[in-house]
Amino acid sequence: MSAPASEARRGLSGYFSVSQGRADRWRTVHRYARSLADGGGKDEGLRARAAAEIAALEPLEELCAYPGPALIARLKERLQGGDYGAFARLAQRISISLLSNSYRDDVEAWKSEDEGDAHTPDVLPPGIGRGQARKPYFEVLVVSPGDRSTWPETREGLRRLRRDTDAFVYEPVVVASFEDAVLAAIVNYNIQSVVIYDGFAYPSQHDVQDLREVLGPHMPAKKDVADGDLGTLLAQVLRAYRPELDVYLATDRDVGALAGSDEAACIRRVFYGLEEMLEIHLSILDGISDRYATPYFDNLKKYAQRPIGTFHALPVARGKSIFKSNWIRDMGEFYGTNLFLAESSATTGGLDSLLEPTGNIKVAQDKAARALGGDRSFFVTNGTSTANKIVHMAVLQPGDIVLIDRDCHKSHHYGLVLAGAQPYYIDAFPLTQYSMYGSLAIRPVKEALLHLKAEGKLDRAKLLVLTNCTFDGHVANVEQTMLECLAIKPDLIFLWDEAWFGFARFSPFLRRRTAMGATARIRAMLADPAYKERYKAFRAKVGEIDPKNKALLDTPLLPDPDKVRLRVYETDSVHKSMSSLRQGSIIVVADQDFHKVEPMFKESYFTHTSTSPNLQIIASLDLARRQMELEGYELVQRATQLAIELRRDINSHPLISKYFRAATPAEMIPAEYRRSGFTDFGAPGWTLAKTIGALDSDEFFLDPSRVTVLCGNAGYDGSQFKAILAAEHDIQINKTSRNSVLVQVNINNTKSDVAHLVKALADMSREIDKRLAEGGEPARAAFKARVQSLVSDVPDLPNFTRFHDAFRENPKAASNEGNMRAAFYLAANPAACEYLRLNSKELDERLKKGPELVSAKFVIPYPPGFPIMVPGQVVSEETITFMRKLDVKEIHGYNASLGLELLKPDALAQLKGKAPAAGERAPKSTLVGA
Numbered sequence: 001m002s003a004p005a006s007e008a009r010r011g012l013s014g015y016f017s018v019s020q021g022r023a024d025r026w027r028t029v030h031r032y033a034r035s036l037a038d039g040g041g042k043d044e045g046l047r048a049r050a051a052a053e054i055a056a057l058e059p060l061e062e063l064c065a066y067p068g069p070a071l072i073a074r075l076k077e078r079l080q081g082g083d084y085g086a087f088a089r090l091a092q093r094i095s096i097s098l099l100s101n102s103y104r105d106d107v108e109a110w111k112s113e114d115e116g117d118a119h120t121p122d123v124l125p126p127g128i129g130r131g132q133a134r135k136p137y138f139e140v141l142v143v144s145p146g147d148r149s150t151w152p153e154t155r156e157g158l159r160r161l162r163r164d165t166d167a168f169v170y171e172p173v174v175v176a177s178f179e180d181a182v183l184a185a186i187v188n189y190n191i192q193s194v195v196i197y198d199g200f201a202y203p204s205q206h207d208v209q210d211l212r213e214v215l216g217p218h219m220p221a222k223k224d225v226a227d228g229d230l231g232t233l234l235a236q237v238l239r240a241y242r243p244e245l246d247v248y249l250a251t252d253r254d255v256g257a258l259a260g261s262d263e264a265a266c267i268r269r270v271f272y273g274l275e276e277m278l279e280i281h282l283s284i285l286d287g288i289s290d291r292y293a294t295p296y297f298d299n300l301k302k303y304a305q306r307p308i309g310t311f312h313a314l315p316v317a318r319g320k321s322i323f324k325s326n327w328i329r330d331m332g333e334f335y336g337t338n339l340f341l342a343e344s345s346a347t348t349g350g351l352d353s354l355l356e357p358t359g360n361i362k363v364a365q366d367k368a369a370r371a372l373g374g375d376r377s378f379f380v381t382n383g384t385s386t387a388n389k390i391v392h393m394a395v396l397q398p399g400d401i402v403l404i405d406r407d408c409h410k411s412h413h414y415g416l417v418l419a420g421a422q423p424y425y426i427d428a429f430p431l432t433q434y435s436m437y438g439s440l441a442i443r444p445v446k447e448a449l450l451h452l453k454a455e456g457k458l459d460r461a462k463l464l465v466l467t468n469c470t471f472d473g474h475v476a477n478v479e480q481t482m483l484e485c486l487a488i489k490p491d492l493i494f495l496w497d498e499a500w501f502g503f504a505r506f507s508p509f510l511r512r513r514t515a516m517g518a519t520a521r522i523r524a525m526l527a528d529p530a531y532k533e534r535y536k537a538f539r540a541k542v543g544e545i546d547p548k549n550k551a552l553l554d555t556p557l558l559p560d561p562d563k564v565r566l567r568v569y570e571t572d573s574v575h576k577s578m579s580s581l582r583q584g585s586i587i588v589v590a591d592q593d594f595h596k597v598e599p600m601f602k603e604s605y606f607t608h609t610s611t612s613p614n615l616q617i618i619a620s621l622d623l624a625r626r627q628m629e630l631e632g633y634e635l636v637q638r639a640t641q642l643a644i645e646l647r648r649d650i651n652s653h654p655l656i657s658k659y660f661r662a663a664t665p666a667e668m669i670p671a672e673y674r675r676s677g678f679t680d681f682g683a684p685g686w687t688l689a690k691t692i693g694a695l696d697s698d699e700f701f702l703d704p705s706r707v708t709v710l711c712g713n714a715g716y717d718g719s720q721f722k723a724i725l726a727a728e729h730d731i732q733i734n735k736t737s738r739n740s741v742l743v744q745v746n747i748n749n750t751k752s753d754v755a756h757l758v759k760a761l762a763d764m765s766r767e768i769d770k771r772l773a774e775g776g777e778p779a780r781a782a783f784k785a786r787v788q789s790l791v792s793d794v795p796d797l798p799n800f801t802r803f804h805d806a807f808r809e810n811p812k813a814a815s816n817e818g819n820m821r822a823a824f825y826l827a828a829n830p831a832a833c834e835y836l837r838l839n840s841k842e843l844d845e846r847l848k849k850g851p852e853l854v855s856a857k858f859v860i861p862y863p864p865g866f867p868i869m870v871p872g873q874v875v876s877e878e879t880i881t882f883m884r885k886l887d888v889k890e891i892h893g894y895n896a897s898l899g900l901e902l903l904k905p906d907a908l909a910q911l912k913g914k915a916p917a918a919g920e921r922a923p924k925s926t927l928v929g930a
């Protein structure tokens with residue numbers, strides 16, 4: 001059997017998840033082993049390939065506890081001895097255990113002999129098992145200066161410290177160099193703690209090109225690698241890559257001084273010398289306990305077990321009216337007892353109060369802030385829709401100006417109406433060919449700020465609202481955006497709507513592109529004394545920020561370190577990308593002036609939060625945090641890899657790619673925003689290092705897990721395609737556009753899910769092929785016309801026009817903010833409104849001859865899901881054309897039988913010359929309500 005091209009060993013640096021590359025290699029070993037066992041034993045080439053594959057795996061295996069040196073030695077013995085049956089059985093066991101992670105629970109996986117053999121296992125972590133007795137398993141990386149011959153004793157020493165009372169069980173992995181330690185953290189997601197004994201070497205013990213490429217982008221600059229002890233530097237590098245890891249340092253330096261130093265701030269505990277083995281063991285378990293503990297959930301479980309009599313509202317609490325009911329007993333059977341036992345409307349009994357948390361909810365929120373990289377966090381039990389409104393109302397005052405992407409989620413637009421702030425709408429770059437917008441580029445945001453500066457209104461510009469990533473996966477360059485805006489307005493507040501992007505915190509690649517990841521980088525930059533010099537040089541070159549200087553738009557700007565205030569808010573729908581129940585959301589704050597808004601933040605939180613928050617949602621937020629702190633790295637790496645493979649499977653399939661396509665970054669992001677030239681994940685010549693370069697430099701990056709599948713070439717519009725996937729293939733997707741659907745891969749998806757989708761696409765493609773072949777020329781012509789209409793005949797996207805003059809303080813100003821709240825409340829008076837049917841002649845006449853059409857409402861079609869009109873906006877011909885071409889049923893704010901709801905010209909005329917005061921609820925109108 002010769003190796004087919006597809007089986008040629010792929011470079012590890014071509015994987016986003018190196019552990020996936022490792023699992024793939026084990027699958028290859030297993031395949032070779034099966035062929036050898038099935039009669040291929042005489043094939044010397046096959047045998048050599050199997051041996052080479054194992055040899056290539058060995059450096060990786062040294063970084064992982066399972067299968068471990070003993071099982072690998074046995075595997076090699078069997079191959080060398082020609083016992084191919086036993087070789088295949090062991091290869092299969094290892095490969096499957098690795099794929100399913102069953103070795104974390106299943107003692108059989110660790111056995112050195114085949115099932116049925118009487119040998120006792122030689123490396124078997126005690127305590128792993130199922131059910132109540134199960135102890136979660138993890139691995140501890142020990143970085144030791146000791147010679148390889150001392151490693152077994154080091155491992156054994158830690159194993160001997162295990163006690164029956166330990167809540168968790170771990171296996172040690174020993175390495176002896178800086179590079180191998182970083183590699184282990186990359187490759188081995190089981191590693192949760194790192195014990196560093198100072199005095200180890202720098203270079204890896206394995207000079208493997210593949211691994212060098214994986215390692216390269218994460219290593220410190222050569223100048224930072226001083227001679228001597230590297231322990232603290234290693235701790236910093238590990239922290240940057242996986243911030244959740246607990247790092248311990250044992251050293252013979254002056255530990256008292258070291259422990260209090262900045263360089264050791266990322267180390268959980270410092271130990272002196274080698275004498276503290278038991279303390280180290282206990283600290284390791286304590287660190288895991290800290291991440292494992294879910295204070296709210298743990299307490300809720302305890303509460304549910306207590307025989308509490310409830311005399312408050314919420315009859316479902318304890319479930320008695322349900323389990324004894326004649327008619328709704330199935331409710332209890334379906335949901336189970338715990339849901340009802342864990343219900344209460346009381347905030348006593350250790351349940352704490354979401355509205356005024358002082359106990360376990362407060363601790364749970366603090367832990368979530370730690371996990372997500374913020375200074376503080378607030379749980380929200382009715383979605384990011386509410387989280388966004390809370391932030392708007394907390395940081396804004398009536399009349400403030402907010403720079404905002406018109407394409408962002410409707411909660412922001414409504415939030416502005418509530419807060420009375422004035423939106424300054426900025427359009428995202430269009431992707432007309434797919435009937436969607438991209439994201440907000442930095443240049444138009446700077447331009448808006450410079451307009452405001454020129455008009456003397458910069459002090460009113462309080463907030464910039466951006467979506468990161470967008471529904472379709474456009475990831476902003478958060479760091480660059482904030483730096484450039486702060487250069488113009490040093491105390492601008494940022495609200496990053498990361499409803500879809502919470503998981504990215506746990507990706508070492510995407511983290512830098514999250515609000516909190518970028519905030520950490522900016523904080524470090526501003527704290528570095530070298531930044532002052534950099535800023536000085538910048539100022540010398542660029543001078544004052546002068547709004548008349550158009551060159552500033554194309555010059556990367558730097559903020560003044562003496563003026564800048566870093567004020568960042570991030571909202572995450574935990575339920576969209578992590579394991580919380582629906583509506584679980586969180587606000588993460590890193591605002592150095594939070595004290596200024598704290599009282600208003602409370603008021604806003606009280607305004608929007610139910611006094612009966614759902615306890616199960618709070619508990620699930622606590623649990624989602626636990627999961628991500630302990631296995632976020634593993635899950636996100638796997639999901640990302642899966643998404644990249646899905647993209648590859650679709651685009652490289654000869655039949656599927658005739659009709660369908662996973663839109664690449666090059667197709668989703670115009671070239672001007674991809675300075676690095678990045679075109680696709682895994683494109684030839686693109687190593688991981690180069691991809692990380694693109695993440696650092698490009699204005700936009702595409703979240704690989706959001707896969708836009710173009711279906712226009714198959715003759716389906718998005719809604720049709722979505723319906724076929726659901727009805728005929730049991731596949732659910734959510735968002736569609738005129739000629740695409742969005743496939744989202746998350747931590748819940750498996751390779752089988754990907755196979756399910758690929759099979760559906762292949763079946764549909766075969767079906768189209770057949771239909772076209774059997775239908776002859778007429779069918780082909782009809783198909784061609786349909787494809788043409790879906791792919792080429794796409795409506796222009798309707799950009800934001802402007803607010804009607806009645807809602808602008810200075811209609812001639814270049815800035816476009818308007819008093820949307822005034823328009824919103826003007827529309828509350830029916831006498832101020834009129835309706836025009838969408839397809840009426842009257843509407844066309846008005847467009848041509850006036851008076852201007854002014855929307856009374858937010859009009860939001862689904863898809864695309866952004867407001868094509870907002871209250872007070874002048875309606876253009878483009879907007880009407882777009883709306884007429886829309887073939888969607890759900891349009892919020894529009895009733896087809898009545899027509900478009902508009903503000904009457906005479907109502908607007910009454911306001912002329914009486915521009916509403918900033919933030920005024922509604923201008924005075926003499927029109928009488930119906």
Ligand SMILES: Cc1ncc(COP(=O)(O)O)c(C=O)c1O
Pocket residue numbers: 382383384385386408409411467471497499500573583585
């Ligand atoms: C960008 C964005 N922000 C906020 C939300 C609202 O989030 P939630 O569903 O958690 O209320 C959505 C919902 O789709 C969204 O797309």
